[in-house]
Amino acid sequence: MVYVSAPGSDEPSVPPAQLMVKQFDTNGDGLVQRDEVKSDAFLTEHFGYIDASGDGAVDLQEYNYVRNAGASGYGLTAIRIGGAGDRTATNVAYMVKTGGIVTVLDPVTGEILKTGRIEKAIEEYFSSPVAAGGKLFFVSESGKVGVV
Ligand SMILES: [Ca+2]
Numbered sequence: 001m002v003y004v005s006a007p008g009s010d011e012p013s014v015p016p017a018q019l020m021v022k023q024f025d026t027n028g029d030g031l032v033q034r035d036e037v038k039s040d041a042f043l044t045e046h047f048g049y050i051d052a053s054g055d056g057a058v059d060l061q062e063y064n065y066v067r068n069a070g071a072s073g074y075g076l077t078a079i080r081i082g083g084a085g086d087r088t089a090t091n092v093a094y095m096v097k098t099g100g101i102v103t104v105l106d107p108v109t110g111e112i113l114k115t116g117r118i119e120k121a122i123e124e125y126f127s128s129p130v131a132a133g134g135k136l137f138f139v140s141e142s143g144k145v146g147v148v
């Protein structure tokens with residue numbers, strides 16, 4: 001199993017599309033082009049995928065799709081990837097979060113079996129832990145690897 005946990009929010013983290021267009025649409029065509037968002041770090045950084053059609057302009061539908069995707073519950077998803085033999089003894093879930101805090105869970109009940117911290121880990125973690133050779137590897141946002 002691969003377990004993926006995701007943060008969420010009850011509210012979208014960016015303003016409604018109409019406000020975005022009102023603020024940035026300087027040429028008045030009802031769309032927002034890349035050069036119109038130069039003053040906004042978020043829109044500049046994310047413009048490429050927000051413009052899903054790739055036509056160089058963000059319309060209300062494209063913006064709202066991304067905006068609404070940002071509002072979802074916190075969650076943990078399990079993905080079965082195979083395995084063989086009796087896996088009862090190894091049937092636990094590992095999760096890591098900011099600061100390298102590792103939690104070991106019973107994947108059926110959600111009971112916390114153990115918590116700990118990766119040594120010298122103070123960064124964000126977005127990747128799933130990887131098991132190999134009897135060890136667990138945790139890769140931080142900057143690419144530092146913690147081994148447990
Ligand atoms: Ca425009």
Ligand SMILES: [Ca+2]
Pocket residue numbers: 051052053054055056057058059062
């Ligand atoms: Ca577009």
